[in-house]
Amino acid sequence: MTLVENEDAVDYKCLNCGVCCESLLHDRQGVRKGLPLLPGETEIFLKSHIRPAYGIGSNPRDPGFEVIAYQMRLAHCPHRRLGGCDAHAYRPAVCRSYPYIPVISHGLRVVKTFDMTCTALAGARERYCGGMVPVLQSSVQTEAEIYPLVASLTERILMDVSHSWFYNLRTGRWVPLARMLPPDTH
Numbered sequence: 309m310t311l312v313e314n315e316d317a318v319d320y321k322c323l324n325c326g327v328c329c330e331s332l333l334h335d336r337q338g339v340r341k342g343l344p345l346l347p348g349e350t351e352i353f354l355k356s357h358i359r360p361a362y363g364i365g366s367n368p369r370d371p372g373f374e375v376i377a378y379q380m381r382l383a384h385c386p387h388r389r390l391g392g393c394d395a396h397a398y399r400p401a402v403c404r405s406y407p408y409i410p411v412i413s414h415g416l417r418v419v420k421t422f423d424m425t426c427t428a429l430a431g432a433r434e435r436y437c438g439g440m441v442p443v444l445q446s447s448v449q450t451e452a453e454i455y456p457l458v459a460s461l462t463e464r465i466l467m468d469v470s471h472s473w474f475y476n477l478r479t480g481r482w483v484p485l486a487r488m489l490p491p492d493t494h
Contacts, residue, residue, distance in 0.1 A: 316442055317442040317443055317444040317445075317447075318429070318432040318441055318442065318443050318444060318447075319444045319447045320407070320428060320429070320443050320444065320447040320448050321428060321447065322428060323427050323428045324391060324392060325427040325428075326388055326391070327425060327426065327427050328403070328406050328407075328423070328425075328426065329384065329385040329387075329388040329393070329403075330383075330384050330385070330388065331383065331384075331425075332380060332382060332383055332384065332385060333381075333382075333383045333477065335478070336488070337487070337488045337489075338476075338478075339474060339476045339478065339483055339488055340476060340477040340478035341361070341379060341474070341477065342359070342361070342379035342380045342381050342382070342477055343379060343380040343382075343385070343400065343402060343403075344361055344362075344377055344378075344379055344400075344402050344458070344461060345358070345361070345377060345378040345379060345380060345400050345402070346377060346378075346400065346401055346457060346461070347375075347376070347377065347378065349378070349400045349401065350378050352387075352395055352398060352399070352400060353380055353386065354386070357380050357381055357382050357386065358378050358379070358380060358381070359378065359379055359380075359381050359475055359477060359480075360375045360377075360378055360379070360475040361375075361377045361378050361379035361474065361475055362375070362376050362377040362461055362464075362465050362472065362473070362474060362475075363375050363376065363472070363473040363474075363475065363482060364376055364464070364465065364468070364471055364472055364473070365471055365473070366471055368473055368482040373473075376461065376464060376465070377461045379475070379477070381477050387399070401454050401457040401458050402458050404450070404451065404454040405451050405452075405454040405455040405457070405458050406423065406426070406451065407422045407423045407426040407428070407429055407448075407451070408420055408421070408422060408423075408448070408451050408452065408455040408458070409421060409422070409423045409458075410455075410458060410459040410461075410462045410463075412462065412466065412489065416466045416469065416489075417466075418459050418462045418463050418466065420455060420459065422443070429441060429443075465485055469485050469486050469489070470484075470486060472484075472485035472486075473485060474488055
């Protein structure tokens with residue numbers, strides 16, 4: 309994906325298909341992750357739907373351990389109703405910034421990219437060779453403005469990988485972030 313301002317670019321518009329709302333659990337490196345939530349966003353969902361996500365400290369049992377983000381443990385968003393979102397006005401930052409997603413690249417850098425499972429973008433990809441879809445920058449302006457909130461969580465845990473943790477929804481245990489990263493990233 310590239311961002312441009314020309315007539316060949318795709319004008320991104322959410323199709324309200326619900327693909328991003330219906331597959332919220334992801335398994336990577338033996339860890340199950342859910343929809344990430346900023347600390348102030350936990351009240352959007354029932355308490356029973358929320359678990360910690362990112363933590364910082366030498367050990368999760370230490371009194372100084374700090375949970376800096378949460379995650380929803382459900383595979384499907386409970387606010388998705390009749391082809392829409394009944395929490396649209398106050399949905400989480402990760403939903404407001406979609407289709408942008410932060411990805412950890414080599415050298416432990418956070419790279420802004422598009423989620424190509426997004427139906428609106430996947431359909432456009434077929435029209436362009438090499439999978440590079442030019443996206444009209446102005447059509448993702450609102451999403452781009454919210455994205456730094458989402459990326460800041462990933463950037464914060466990468467500041468000190470040896471003291472960063474992730475809560476595995478599959479096991480209900482904290483996992484050192486370093487164990488989750490591919491060996492060639494650090």
